[in-house]
Amino acid sequence: MSLAVKAVGVRKSFGSHEVLKGLDLEVAYGEVLCILGPSGSGKSTFLRCINHLEVPNSGYVWVDGSIMGYEPRGGVLQELPVARLRAQQRRLGMVFQHFNLFAYRTVLGNVIEGPMVVRGLRRAEAEARAMQLLDQVGMAGRASSYPAQLSGGQKQRVAIARALAMEPSVMLFDEPTSALDPELVGEVLEVMRGLAKGGTTMIVVTHEIGFAREVADRVLVMIDGEIRETGKPEQVLSEPRDPRVRTFLSRALS
Amino acid sequence: MSTLQNPSPAPSPHFPDLPRADTPKRQLAHPGRWISAVIGLALLALLVRAFAMGQIRWDVVGQFLTARVIIVGFGWTLLISACALALGVVLGFAFGIMRTAANPTLRLAAWLYVWIFRGTPVLLQLLIWFNIGLVFPRLYIPGLIDERMVDVITPFVAAVLGLGVNEGSYLTEVVRGGIGSVDRGQVEAAHTLGMTPGQTMRRIVLPQTLRLILPALGNSAVGMLKFSSLAATIAMGEMLNAAQRIYFINGAVIELLFVCAIWYLAGTTMLSIGQFYLERHFGRGAAGSEPRKPWFRMRPRRAAV
Ligand SMILES: Nc1ncnc2c1ncn2[C@@H]1O[C@H](COP(=O)(O)OP(=O)(O)OP(=O)(O)O)[C@@H](O)[C@H]1O
Ligand SMILES: [Mg+2]
Numbered sequence: 001m002s003l004a005v006k007a008v009g010v011r012k013s014f015g016s017h018e019v020l021k022g023l024d025l026e027v028a029y030g031e032v033l034c035i036l037g038p039s040g041s042g043k044s045t046f047l048r049c050i051n052h053l054e055v056p057n058s059g060y061v062w063v064d065g066s067i068m069g070y071e072p073r074g075g076v077l078q079e080l081p082v083a084r085l086r087a088q089q090r091r092l093g094m095v096f097q098h099f100n101l102f103a104y105r106t107v108l109g110n111v112i113e114g115p116m117v118v119r120g121l122r123r124a125e126a127e128a129r130a131m132q133l134l135d136q137v138g139m140a141g142r143a144s145s146y147p148a149q150l151s152g153g154q155k156q157r158v159a160i161a162r163a164l165a166m167e168p169s170v171m172l173f174d175e176p177t178s179a180l181d182p183e184l185v186g187e188v189l190e191v192m193r194g195l196a197k198g199g200t201t202m203i204v205v206t207h208e209i210g211f212a213r214e215v216a217d218r219v220l221v222m223i224d225g226e227i228r229e230t231g232k233p234e235q236v237l238s239e240p241r242d243p244r245v246r247t248f249l250s251r252a253l254s
Numbered sequence: 255m256s257t258l259q260n261p262s263p264a265p266s267p268h269f270p271d272l273p274r275a276d277t278p279k280r281q282l283a284h285p286g287r288w289i290s291a292v293i294g295l296a297l298l299a300l301l302v303r304a305f306a307m308g309q310i311r312w313d314v315v316g317q318f319l320t321a322r323v324i325i326v327g328f329g330w331t332l333l334i335s336a337c338a339l340a341l342g343v344v345l346g347f348a349f350g351i352m353r354t355a356a357n358p359t360l361r362l363a364a365w366l367y368v369w370i371f372r373g374t375p376v377l378l379q380l381l382i383w384f385n386i387g388l389v390f391p392r393l394y395i396p397g398l399i400d401e402r403m404v405d406v407i408t409p410f411v412a413a414v415l416g417l418g419v420n421e422g423s424y425l426t427e428v429v430r431g432g433i434g435s436v437d438r439g440q441v442e443a444a445h446t447l448g449m450t451p452g453q454t455m456r457r458i459v460l461p462q463t464l465r466l467i468l469p470a471l472g473n474s475a476v477g478m479l480k481f482s483s484l485a486a487t488i489a490m491g492e493m494l495n496a497a498q499r500i501y502f503i504n505g506a507v508i509e510l511l512f513v514c515a516i517w518y519l520a521g522t523t524m525l526s527i528g529q530f531y532l533e534r535h536f537g538r539g540a541a542g543s544e545p546r547k548p549w550f551r552m553r554p555r556r557a558a559v
Contacts, residue, residue: 053442083450090448100439104461114447117457159443166447 004029004170004201009059010049012042019045021225022059027170027203032196034212034233035205037222038248043205044097046222047174050203051092052085064091064169090118093163097175099155101147107134107158108143114166126165133161137191153184157191164195171195173204209252213237221245314509318500319516327496328517334413334482334492339475341418346425351455353430364426371423377484380416383407384488413485413492421474428470432463465536472529476522483514493517 005027012020019042027033035043048054050061052068060077061068069085070077080088102110111130115121121129134140137157147155156176163171173192177185189211196202196215206212212219213233220230221240229236229245240246306312318324345367352364371379387403394400407415436459444454486495497510 051446053445086445086448086450089446092446094443094446096439096443098439100437100443102440102443102458103437104465113444113457114449117453118448162443163446 002029003027003062004031004064005050005203006062007046007050007059008062010046010056010061011058012045012049012054012056019225020049020056023222023225023227025220025227027201029169029201030199031217032200032202032204032215033218033220034216035203035220035222036207036209036212036248036252041222042225043222044174047094047172047203047205051089051094051172053094063088086118090114090166091169093166093168093171095156095159095163095171095173095176097178099147099152099159099179101155101159101162103147106144106146107139107150110147110158111162111165114162118166130161130165133164134158136164136194137161138187151184152180153187156180156188160188160191160195170201170203173202173206175205175207177206177208207252209237209249221248223248310508310512311506314506315512315516318497318506318510318513321500321513323496323500324493324510324513324517327491327493328521330410330490330492331479331482331494331517332521334410334417334485334490335475335478337414338417338421338482339478341414342421342425342474342478343471345419345422346429347460349422349426350429350433353426354433368423368426371420372427376416376420376481377487379420380412380484380488383416383419384409384412386412409485409488409490412488413482413490416488417478417481417485421478425467425471425474428467428474429463432467433459435466436462468529468533468536472525472533475525475529479521479525480518483518 003026005025007023007025010020010023011018023046035046037043045054049056050063050068052061055069060070066088067077068088069080071080072078102113105113108127108130111133112121112123112126115126115129116123131140131143134143137160139154139157139161142150142154142158147158150158160176176192177188180188185208189208192202192204192211193215204212204216216233218230219233219236221228221236221242223244228242229240236245237249240249349364349367352360353368355361355364384407386407390403392400393403393406399406440458440462441454444458449457482492483494485492486498489495491499493514497514501507501510
């Protein structure tokens with residue numbers, strides 16, 4: 001299996017508060033990795049470092065053949081101009097906890113925005129592809145609605161379609177179901193399950209331990225900015241070696 | 255979970271006297287509203303009476319309301335206002351975007367612009383533009399223009415520059431605030447789609463900024479229509495100036511000032527109506543996107559969400 005993402009010694013501080021304490025990670029193509037951990041342990045920050053929404057203070061992230069935001073040149077990592085960074089970022093699809101849909105665009109408008117503006121597709125082509133994706137997430141019937149008219153679960157499914165429309169090599173999910181009412185969680189997880197089955201490479205920050213157990217190829221537990229344990233879901237979730245992971249899981253599962 | 259012992263489903267036999275479901279309801283009377291309406295009407299009647307019996311020749315007001323000079327003056331008023339507002343909006347967006355730029359030189363330049371033009375009276379700025387020829391006798395841009403400044407800076411040009419550049423300094427701050435209050439999450443979403451800063455600004459940030467600042471722009475338009483009367487001081491023949499020239503001759507001072515007041519009110523009213531429809535048009539897709547009702551249809555308004 002070839003490598004899709006590799007994080008090398010990623011450190012990140014906000015002021016004097018060190019949030020990520022040198023993280024290393026490898027994710028292969030086709031793999032589904034779930035990141036678990038208590039609130040404030042730095043999961044979102046790590047995910048945002050992977051697609052360079054946050055810039056690591058040291059270390060770097062390699063994605064799909066290049067280093068995010070930099071180019072190795074004569075023994076240094078030369079910062080890239082923003083246009084080239086964006087070209088790298090679009091290979092990573094990002095789904096946010098709070099959807100972040102474009103409020104004044106319709107559902108269809110949200111999904112065709114990236115393909116038309118960034119990939120330069122014609123409207124007809126972008127719309128045809130967008131309708132396929134909306135159909136895949138069960139939202140084709142609401143193509144002309146505005147985000148404010150949708151439920152949380154529907155918004156999140158549109159957000160997934162919007163990210164997929166850029167045909168990313170890796171999908172990142174930051175607690176995609178945490179802002180949803182309990183009865184709406186299922187529909188979003190169902191879409192994600194479908195993606196996982198289809199072979200999409202996914203890094204999912206989640207509190208849904210059931211989902212992780214069922215769908216993940218590998219589970220990673222972060223506590224206080226460190227990776228405390230990683231492995232097969234059955235092993236990590238059922239018989240964790242690290243005592244702090246054990247405490248976290250027993251709280252999370254109760 | 256529940257502390258209720260008995261969530262009784264049907265009206266219980268313990269309350270046999272409860273009214274039926276279809277019992278008619280009567281709305282609360284609001285006597286205060288009626289009383290204030292009567293008082294208001296009475297005061298209005300007194301005011302109208304006072305002016306009707308005051309020393310104003312209403313026939314003169316009516317006569318000059320549609321006088322050619324006044325209409326032409328109002329035309330100039332509208333033209334100055336429109337040009338100055340357009341200039342102000344362009345400058346406001348340009349410098350407002352610069353205020354949020356990553357480049358510190360651009361930020362400083364925009365800050366200087368606001369500092370100077372918001373920090374001095376607009377009347378003073380008008381006079382300076384009008385007399386700029388004293389500082390720079392010739393306007394010389396190689397290959398483009400070489401003329402005496404007084405020929406370039408006519409009263410009209412001075413009025414548009416003075417009012418527009420001043421308005422731009424206010425709008426710069428308005429635009430900066432608007433950009434700052436656009437949802438960060440949508441900007442990040444645009445970045446993850448690979449949109450460059452320019453694309454994000456044009457496609458995501460500015461359309462929302464425009465919606466956010468539309469009420470402020472309405473204020474600017476109304477204010478501009480009124481501030482254009484300051485151009486009367488630099489011999490620009492807009493409406494107030496025309497009225498002054500007439501009453502210097504015929505002495506009907508208050509009558510002509512009232513004529514102006516009526517036209518200004520007519521203009522600002524039209525602007526308010528236009529603003530209402532613009533805001534409603536751009537409100538599409540907003541949360542609770544039920545369109546606002548026009549106030550002049552006198553329907554009871556819903557409380558804001
Ligand atoms: N932009 C920021 N500025 C300052 N501190 C930040 C910033 N973003 C995150 N932090 C801090 O970094 C720490 C880790 O935050 P992060 O959001 O990564 O945690 P998390 O594991 O995603 O938590 P949760 O499960 O609640 O989402 C927290 O203490 C948070 O306060
Ligand atoms: Mg988080």
